[in-house]
Amino acid sequence: MRITGNRAAMGAAGIAMAGLSSFALASGSVPVMQPPQDFETHQACVAALEDLAADDRRQVAPLSIDADGNRREVTLSTKGIERTGETTARYDATLWYQHGRPRPDLQRIETSHSYAHRLRECSGATMTTTGRDGYTLGTFDPIDAPEPKP
Numbered sequence: 001m002r003i004t005g006n007r008a009a010m011g012a013a014g015i016a017m018a019g020l021s022s023f024a025l026a027s028g029s030v031p032v033m034q035p036p037q038d039f040e041t042h043q044a045c046v047a048a049l050e051d052l053a054a055d056d057r058r059q060v061a062p063l064s065i066d067a068d069g070n071r072r073e074v075t076l077s078t079k080g081i082e083r084t085g086e087t088t089a090r091y092d093a094t095l096w097y098q099h100g101r102p103r104p105d106l107q108r109i110e111t112s113h114s115y116a117h118r119l120r121e122c123s124g125a126t127m128t129t130t131g132r133d134g135y136t137l138g139t140f141d142p143i144d145a146p147e148p149k150p
Contacts, residue, residue: 029134032118037127042087045122049081049091052120056093063098069143071100071109090121108140 039045056076063073078093100111118131 026138027134027136029132032116032129032131032133034129037129039122039125039127042089042122042125045125045127046081046089048127049089049120049122052118053078053081053091053093056095059095069102069109071098071111073098084121087124088122090119092119093117102143103140104143106140107143109143111139111141112137113139 037048039048056078059074060076061072061074063071065071075096075098076093077096078091081089081091083089094115094117097114097116098111100109102108103110112135114133114135116131116133118129120127120129
């Protein structure tokens with residue numbers, strides 16, 4: 001069950017005032033499917049996985065806080081490229097995006113979390129990609145607390 005509108009705002013305020021450090025109001029996700037991609041060789045497919053892994057690493061950003069107290073952080077969760085057989089490999093990764101803003105009215109920081117999860121697998125010279133894009137909304141933490149990790 002999802003609570004929206006005034007009931008959600010009242011519930012959020014009530015929970016925040018009760019002193020609970022963190023909670024989520026809602027979440028959702030959508031599947032991501034891309035057509036298979038063919039390469040000349042298995043090695044070329046693995047090289048493409050390596051490029052995608054490097055792209056993900058470049059998106060990582062440490063927690064930054066601007067002059068208004070707004071927060072931003074990008075983290076990566078992965079084991080890297082895994083060789084699963086002689087002609088099979090996979091790269092399973094999730095990028096998490098956290099955006100927070102002070103809520104002086106609640107004496108809390110409200111943080112939204114979203115993610116992009118991709119599982120890319122090379123079988124021979126063919127790469128398949130599946131995954132999900134999703135979010136969680138409305139975690140609230142004390143203003144002096146560090147940003148929560150998903």
